[in-house]
Amino acid sequence: MIKVGLIGAGKMGISHLSILGAHPEVEIVGVSDTSKMVLDVLKQYSSFQTFTNYEEMMEEAKPQAVFVAVPTKFHAAMIKNVLLRNKHVFAEKPLSTTVEEGRELVEIAQTNNLVNQVGYHNKFIGTFQEAKVIIDNGYLGEIFHFTGESYGPLLIRAKQNNWRSNPLEGGGCLMDYASHVIDLINYVLGPIEKIKGSILKSFYSKNVEDSVFSLLELKSKISGVLSVNWSDETYRKMSTSLNIIGSKGKIICDANEFKVYFKTSDCPANYSKGWNVRHITDFTPPVNFYLRGEEYSAQVDYFIKAIQKKVPNTINNFQSAWNVDKVISLIRNSINN
Amino acid sequence: MDQILFGDNQFFAVNHISDEKSRALSIKFQNDRAILNTLDHAIATGINTFMCTTHDRIAKICEYIRSHPDTYKDFKIFPCMPYAHKYANAVTELGIVGTIKEFIPGNIFGSLFKGGTAYLSKDYLSIMELLVDAEMKMFKGLNTPIIFLQNNITDLLLGLRMKNVLKAFHDYIIRKYNAEPGFITMNMPQLLDTLEEVGIKNPAICASINKMGFRMSGGREVYENVLRTKKLRVVAMQVLAAGAIPPKEAIGYVCGLPNIESILFGASSKTNINETVSLIHEYNHKYKMEPS
Numbered sequence: 001m002i003k004v005g006l007i008g009a010g011k012m013g014i015s016h017l018s019i020l021g022a023h024p025e026v027e028i029v030g031v032s033d034t035s036k037m038v039l040d041v042l043k044q045y046s047s048f049q050t051f052t053n054y055e056e057m058m059e060e061a062k063p064q065a066v067f068v069a070v071p072t073k074f075h076a077a078m079i080k081n082v083l084l085r086n087k088h089v090f091a092e093k094p095l096s097t098t099v100e101e102g103r104e105l106v107e108i109a110q111t112n113n114l115v116n117q118v119g120y121h122n123k124f125i126g127t128f129q130e131a132k133v134i135i136d137n138g139y140l141g142e143i144f145h146f147t148g149e150s151y152g153p154l155l156i157r158a159k160q161n162n163w164r165s166n167p168l169e170g171g172g173c174l175m176d177y178a179s180h181v182i183d184l185i186n187y188v189l190g191p192i193e194k195i196k197g198s199i200l201k202s203f204y205s206k207n208v209e210d211s212v213f214s215l216l217e218l219k220s221k222i223s224g225v226l227s228v229n230w231s232d233e234t235y236r237k238m239s240t241s242l243n244i245i246g247s248k249g250k251i252i253c254d255a256n257e258f259k260v261y262f263k264t265s266d267c268p269a270n271y272s273k274g275w276n277v278r279h280i281t282d283f284t285p286p287v288n289f290y291l292r293g294e295e296y297s298a299q300v301d302y303f304i305k306a307i308q309k310k311v312p313n314t315i316n317n318f319q320s321a322w323n324v325d326k327v328i329s330l331i332r333n334s335i336n337n
Numbered sequence: 338m339d340q341i342l343f344g345d346n347q348f349f350a351v352n353h354i355s356d357e358k359s360r361a362l363s364i365k366f367q368n369d370r371a372i373l374n375t376l377d378h379a380i381a382t383g384i385n386t387f388m389c390t391t392h393d394r395i396a397k398i399c400e401y402i403r404s405h406p407d408t409y410k411d412f413k414i415f416p417c418m419p420y421a422h423k424y425a426n427a428v429t430e431l432g433i434v435g436t437i438k439e440f441i442p443g444n445i446f447g448s449l450f451k452g453g454t455a456y457l458s459k460d461y462l463s464i465m466e467l468l469v470d471a472e473m474k475m476f477k478g479l480n481t482p483i484i485f486l487q488n489n490i491t492d493l494l495l496g497l498r499m500k501n502v503l504k505a506f507h508d509y510i511i512r513k514y515n516a517e518p519g520f521i522t523m524n525m526p527q528l529l530d531t532l533e534e535v536g537i538k539n540p541a542i543c544a545s546i547n548k549m550g551f552r553m554s555g556g557r558e559v560y561e562n563v564l565r566t567k568k569l570r571v572v573a574m575q576v577l578a579a580g581a582i583p584p585k586e587a588i589g590y591v592c593g594l595p596n597i598e599s600i601l602f603g604a605s606s607k608t609n610i611n612e613t614v615s616l617i618h619e620y621n622h623k624y625k626m627e628p629s
Contacts, residue, residue: 018496290523
């Protein structure tokens with residue numbers, strides 16, 4: 001059994017807690033949060049030990065691994081603190097609010113040989129994984145251009161008073177929504193290196209951007225467009241997609257559906273020339289406990305397995321999340337310049 | 338329970354397989370009349386139960402049904418609560434406490450939390466009860482013999498091991514609404530064990546049951562074993578695995594399993610409704626499934 005503690009029982013924290021609670025190889029030893037109400041509910045109806053102070057939780061409950069799901073501005077200090085106590089860390093995304101802080105976290109985790117992971121769950125979705133396999137094997141030929149998009153109804157009216165709308169706390173569409181797409185592009189197509197220009201636009205928020213539109217260039221010189229808007233109420237929930245065109249074909253892909261067009265019959269064995277449509281049902285390995293999408297359970301399971309040394313700590317490690325932080329910083333700078 | 342229950346995912350652009358289809362559905366059903374027409378067609382094929390989420394638009398459908406009592410005389414509704422996106426989006430925007438404030442009307446919240454100290458166990462369950470009442474408002478005067486807790490909440494509580502909250506929902510539905518409580522889940526085997534632990538016997542459980550093992554946590558074999566060996570009343574959903582299994586094969590499989598009391602399905606076209614209903618009848622007859 002891996003002893004796990006949680007810091008921050010908000011929307012993501014509670015979701016992780018439930019998935020961890022159902023995991024056969026996890027023992028939840030402590031939960032810390034600053035909300036008295038949340039702690040009271042957990043105290044009364046669950047069997048988890050609760051703490052108002054996360055340091056106390058680590059001292060008393062002695063977890064081997066800690067999930068950090070607090071507002072982004074607290075990430076750097078808390079994650080560092082947890083790492084220095086020699087505990088494996090799963091943190092929510094993005095890793096940190098600044099590139100410098102993120103670098104330090106990557107270094108500490110590596111030096112201390114601790115398992116480190118960030119919650120970019122899209123990498124655990126079968127359709128996106130398939131896109132990567134097709135591209136890595138050259139079936140799309142030379143990649144010409146791509147579009148990475150994400151839309152959702154997170155903020156659809158001029159009324160907000162939480163940390164996501166505060167730039168100082170790591171709020172904003174760039175940090176919250178666009179980070180997912182940036183991470184996915186880095187993973188499927190290769191690292192983003194240059195930002196040719198960006199528009200960060202607010203529709204409803206006073207202090208942060210509600211949308212991000214950027215022209216990207218990858219290290220491989222492939223060009224692309226990033227288009228993200230969290231104020232689109234025509235989406236029931238956040239929806240992320242990739243559209244990639246190459247010399248040998250094209251991929252249109254979201255979390256549910258994978259469509260690929262091959263110009264010739266030079267394609268993988270189970271595909272054919274022309275359009276091929278596959279669905280998430282074709283790619284999804286079953287999980288032992290389902291809460292809100294297989295990928296959320298799969299990423300937690302991967303983290304636990306990495307601690308048990310059953311899988312390498314390569315997917316979504318701090319280094320890869322830090323690469324996203326760097327692109328976020330590049331996008332901000334492309335505005336300031 | 339009727340052998341066939343008509344679902345509502347198609348009305349609210351819930352399509353587990355394609356965002357494009359979702360948008361098409363969203364356009365097709367943007368008028369309530371389109372929803373009612375489809376519902377009427379389902380009724381014409383003999384379906385008599387509508388299993389639906391507590392979506393704002395269902396309130397309008399309920400209003401119509403209430404104002405046409407003769408047309409919908411024996412019609413039953415199985416509410417499924419809560420409509421989670423409403424709350425999930427609110428939690429992101431307002432936080433947990435803010436969300437409760439938003440959805441519980443009046444001063445109840447203020448008075449309950451005044452002082453902010455000793456929250457007794459009863460108070461949180463009262464909040465749950467108030468939320469149930471808020472969700473049930475739209476069904477006033479309609480026949481709702483079974484009231485389901487949505488899988489997002491059932492499974493969240495299951496993972497948090499808050500079995501007493503599941504029990505409290507169960508007891509409240511019986512006490513207040515004189516209805517049978519049901520639970521939707523993606524984790525049927527674990528849920529059944531947990532419900533049995535708190536003394537809930539032979540529960541109504543709605544779960545994904547399909548030949549592909551899609552959204553059947555732990556795998557198909559585990560589910561089949563539970564169905565064979567345990568006492569529960571199952572509503573099978575996602576029978577077609579979001580369209581991944583051909584209808585004939587899909588329905589043949591589910592009708593051949595023990596302890597399946599109902600099949601829940603949703604469809605947006607007359608052709609698909611007709612096809613699914615006649616397949617269910619065909620296979621039910623074949624396996625001599627007894628109506629309950």
